[in-house]
Amino acid sequence: MIKFMVLFHKGDLLAQSRFESAYNDFLALIERMPNIERRQVVNVLGSPLGAVPYNRILEIYFKDKATLEASLKSPTGQEAGSELSRRFKPGTYETLFAEVYEEAGGSTPPTNSADATNNAKAKDEN
Numbered sequence: 063m064i065k066f067m068v069l070f071h072k073g074d075l076l077a078q079s080r081f082e083s084a085y086n087d088f089l090a091l092i093e094r095m096p097n098i099e100r101r102q103v104v105n106v107l108g109s110p111l112g113a114v115p116y117n118r119i120l121e122i123y124f125k126d127k128a129t130l131e132a133s134l135k136s137p138t139g140q141e142a143g144s145e146l147s148r149r150f151k152p153g154t155y156e157t158l159f160a161e162v163y164e165e166a167g168g169s170t171p172p173t174n175s176a177d178a179t180n181n182a183k184a185k186d187e188n
Contacts, residue, residue, distance in 0.1 A: 063099065063162040064127050066134070068120040068146065070155045084149040085118065091142035092122060095133045099123040123162065130159065 073081055092101070104119040124130040133139050146155070 063123055063125065063164070064130050065121050065123045065160050065162055066130055067122075067158050067160060068155055069116050069158070070118045070120070070150070071115050071153070072117040073154065081117070088142065088145050088149060089120070091138060091145055092120070094138045095122070095142060096136050096138070097124060097129050097133050099125055127159075 070081070070085070089103075092098075100123045102121040102123075104121065106114055106116045106119060108114055124133060134143065146157075
């Protein structure tokens with residue numbers, strides 16, 4: 063799976079209502095793009111290390127890179143890209159592509175050899 067991400071930088075509080083209006087209009091265009099597997103909106107709260115530069119992250123997932131590229135090149139994808147650059151000033155957002163690897167479940171390996179031996183015995187008994 064691959065995703066297209068738009069990372070929106072924090073702005074001043076006076077600009078927040080303008081951001082929300084522009085963001086909602088942009089999001090309406092994104093939702094019309096073809097072949098989206100899923101979409102996530104991440105409202106950034108902060109970091110254990112202090113202030114962060116981001117306000118919101120929009121993640122749009124696609125089956126593969128070819129599907130992502132076709133969606134971005136579609137008429138709706140082109141319109142969304144134009145609106146992004148029209149509604150948001152340069153330097154107030156970043157875009158990137160990322161491969162996504164997801165695992166179902168999983169476990170942490172044992173931390174010492176006694177645990178490893180006990181886990182191996184338990185598996186053999188089942």
